[in-house]
Amino acid sequence: MLSKVRYGVVLGALSTSALVQAQDYLPVLQYHHVNSSTPSSTSVTPEQFTEHMDYLKEANFKVVDLASALADLKANKALPDKAVAITFDDAWRSIYQAGFPILKERNFPFTVFINTEPVERHMRKHLTWEQMKEMQLSGGVFANHTVRHPYMLRKIKGETDEAWLSRMSNELDEVEALLLKNLDSSPKMLAYPFGESNDTIRELVKEKGMMAFGQQSGVVNAGSNFENLPRFPASGAYSKLSTLKTKLNSKPMPLLYEMTGGDFATDEPVAITLTFKQGKYRLKDLTCYVSGQGKATLEWISEKEVTATAKKPFGVGRGRINCTMPDYSGKHYYWYSNVWIRTSPEQGYVSEKS
Incomplete structure (x- = not known):
């Protein structure tokens, strides 16, 4: 039996103790290939990746271990x-060939979410377990990206809801077993393939004691949904250093x-309603953008509540609304993002009400 979707999410409040002088949130950068000849939409060149990592070092960013940092945020501990x-x-081999030397030289920890089927099949463009062991010695951590990289919300023709959920559970369990067998550890973290999940999958992840990432952009804090965490893409169209600087300061x-x-x-066009915490914010400078449509229409319901609406429906696929607002210092942007999936019948998605 599939659980019902939560249509609204209450966001937890941070404890203020011990966090006044330290960072209580975490931007997480997402890469795929580090290669000049792989698909540009999911790649950075070695030169671009070097530029990014040099900036982190020169600007005195503290690159932290992801699993440890998430655990600290959940516990309201300062970063x-x-x-x-x-x-x-x-599990692209270019991460080892081109990305790892750059990270190792700077002593930066990193996490790779691996889909294990191509690793187990010894496909030449993918990592080997031996390469991963080598990277582990220099700050590399390897986490779950399922076995076969499926669309996790799509059922096989004729598959029951129960069989679908069992198949998705196996996708996660098999990777966890392989991580323990080959690398002796698992951080119990998942990146959803294509960023897609629903309440049922997120509850499954929670039951397994895992944390997981979607593909909405933003920064993690203690009030985040730890079964659907945000990251900032830093490849392809998002690989410009000027864009990256804005995200790092979000x-x-x-x-x-x-x-x-x-x-x-x-x-119908998607819409989100956002209610702000008490505080002094530049709400008049809030701007929301819709994938492929430009600015969303903003309707203020009250001084602290706004609805952002897309101008037209999304096409089939994933679409999002990104909202940003400068803080009073002008040095940082507040950031929020949400992703929706527009399905077509032939894709076999689970019930939209699941």
């Missing part, structure tokens, strides 16, 4: 000032409550 984490998705949007309407878009 170092200018803390940031580095991640990769997919803070979590100071929200008390968000209402998104669920994980799936329909033939």
Whole structure:
């Protein structure tokens, strides 16, 4: 039996103790390939990656171990000032060949979310367990990206809800077993393939004691949903250093409550309603952008509550609304993002009400 979607999310408040002088949030960077000849949409060149890592070092960012930092945030423990984490998705060999030497030279820890089927099949463009063991000795951590990199919300033709959920559970369990067998450890973290999840999958992840990342952008804090955490893409169109600097200096949007309407878009334009915490903010400077549509329409319901609406429905696929707002210092932007999936019948997605 599939659980019902949460249409609104109450965002937890941070404890103020011990966090006044330290960072209570974490930007997480997401990469894939480090290569000049792989698909540009998911790649950075070695030169671009070097530029990014040099900036982190020169600007005195503190690159932290992701799993440890997330555990600290959940416990309301302070992170170092200018803390940031580095991640990769997919088990591409270019991470070892071109990315790892750059990270090792700077002594930066990093996490790679691996899909294990190509590793087990010894495919030449993918990492080997021996390479991963070598990277472990210099700050590399390897986490779950499923076995076969499936769309986790799509069922096989004729598959029951129970069989689908069992198959997804096996996708996670097999990777966890392989991590323990080959690397002697697992950080109990997952990156959803294509960033797609729903309440049922997130509850499964929680039951397994795991934390997981979607593909919405933003920064993590104690009030985040730890079964659907944000990251900032830093490859392809997002690889410009000027863009990266803005993201690295972002803070979590100071929200008390968000209402998104669920994980799936329909033939109507999507909308989100955001309720802000008490405080002094530049709310008049809040701007929300819709994938491929430009600015969203903002309707203020009260002084602290706004609804952002897309101008037209999304096409089939994933779409998002990103909202930003400068803080009073002008040095940082508050950041919020939400992703919806617009399905078509032939794709076999689970019930949109699941």
